[in-house]
Amino acid sequence: MRSAAAETRVATAARPKEADARGLLDVAVEALVVLGAATEVLYWNAGAQRIFGFDRDEAMGRVFPELLGPGAALRQDVMHHLQALGEWAGELYCVAADGRVVQAQCRCTARLDARGRIAAIFCALSDVTEQRRAEKEIVLLHNVMEQRIQRRTAELEESNEDLRGFAYSLAHDLRAPLASIDGFSAQLELRLAGTLDERNAHYLRRVRAGVQLMSDLTDALLGLADVANAELLHQRVDLSNVARAVTERLRESQPERDVTVVVEDTPAVNGDVRLLTDVLQNLMGNAWKFTSKTAQPRIEFGGAPTAHGPFAFHVKDNGAGFEPAYAYKLFGPFQRLHAAHEFGGTGIGLAMVRKIVSRHGGRVWAEAKPGEGASFFFTLG
Known part of the structure; x- marks a missing residue:
């Protein structure tokens, strides 16, 4: 056993270490508070004083909700949670010394005695008042913008x-x-x-x-x-079979033409077979039309998976092509990139293609060079 003198030396040696530990805790930005079994304040660091405005002498021994208001009370269910699991995290609404309401993010850890009852509660509290205010403003602004968008969308x-x-x-x-x-x-x-x-x-x-x-x-x-x-009818559609049927109709309409048409097998899609047939009739019909002055006309239907998106179908030809700078005009009604006396048509077909593809949750785009053919790509959602 230690002598009285030895005990005194140990206690004396421990005081600087305890002081050093308290100094480190006072440097912490968070409010570090220790509560007793009745939630009375046993320890109050400098961070707690900065956040709540009460100095250590004012806080020590005070019951936590009496010091910081009823919003700071650890409810009965929280105490049961701490006793059962040893930890709890949540938010408290504390009244600071100057009357401000401080919304505090609180993390608690309980120390139990030998009989399993709470002996002390270690709390770390952060001031999240401004953060929560900013979040509320963002939500409010988002709601206002959403209402404006909905109203504008309805008007459009x-x-x-x-x-x-x-x-x-x-x-x-x-x-x-x-x-x-x-x-x-x-x-x-x-x-x-x-x-x-x-x-x-x-x-x-x-x-x-x-x-x-x-x-x-x-x-x-x-x-x-x-x-x-038109109301969309959803069913499984094999676009390759549709492309073959469209090709047969094109050949029947102009049996004198010798056009090489290659149709690859592609995955089936979910969509309206009538409208998707219109897509291929327009795209392949255009390819058929714009290869009419090509010596060895060739049309291809196929597709490939994209890197970060759905399967992209394509219709390619080696016909007249067009200037790529004007590709954005193609899908508007009555937009034409060739003179009517060169290639006939109403200028509506590609607008219909864009509308149908859009209604299926996809998009359509084109690539080409004058005299080197055109490629039309589309996806379906």
Whole structure:
């Protein structure tokens, strides 16, 4: 056993170490507090004084919620949690010495006595008041922006719906007068056959050709409106089989053409077979059209997985191509990169492709060079 003198020496030697430990704890940014079994303050470091404004003499011996307000109380369920698991973390709302409410992130560790009851609670508290305020402001700002976006989206949808309705009505109402003009001009051409000179016959043919173009444009507009409003039917679709069927129809329409068409096997997709058939009819039909002046025309349908996205299908040809700087114009209604006398068409087909692909959760893009063919790629969600 130690003598009284030895005990005194040990106690004397321990005092500087204890003082050093307290000095280190006072350097801590966090509030470090030790509470007794009744949550009375047993230790209060300089960090606690900085955060809450009470000095050590004011805090020592005070019951924690009496010192910092009822929001700082460790509720009964928290005490049960500490006794059962030894640790607890949560947030407390403390009233500082100057009356400010300090929102504190609190981490507690319990020390139990021999009978398993809480003897002391070690607490580390951080002031998160400004952080939580900033988070609330961000959430509030996000909600305000979300409401504005929703309102603006609703306005745009209403405006787009009005425009679609106007385009549909206009296209529908134009069909009857166009049919009348075409019918009467056909009768006029028949009645005057053999009596018109070449110039007047040319004029009449131009009238009929213009009427036919307007009729095609109105039909295309109606088709675009139908695509925008049609309900999607979801089923498994083999696009390679669709591409082969489209190829057969193209060959039947122009049996005199010798076009090499290569169709690769591709994974089946989930989508509306009718609308996806329209996609391939437009893309492969364009490839068929724009290779009409190519010596050895070739069209390819296939695809490949992308590095960080869905499978990308493609339709490639070695036809006329186009200037890549103007690729962004391709998918707008009535946008054409070639003169009408070179290659016919309404300029609606690629707009329909973009709309259909978009409604399937995908995107479409194109790459080309003049005289070296074009490649169209699309994904489906």
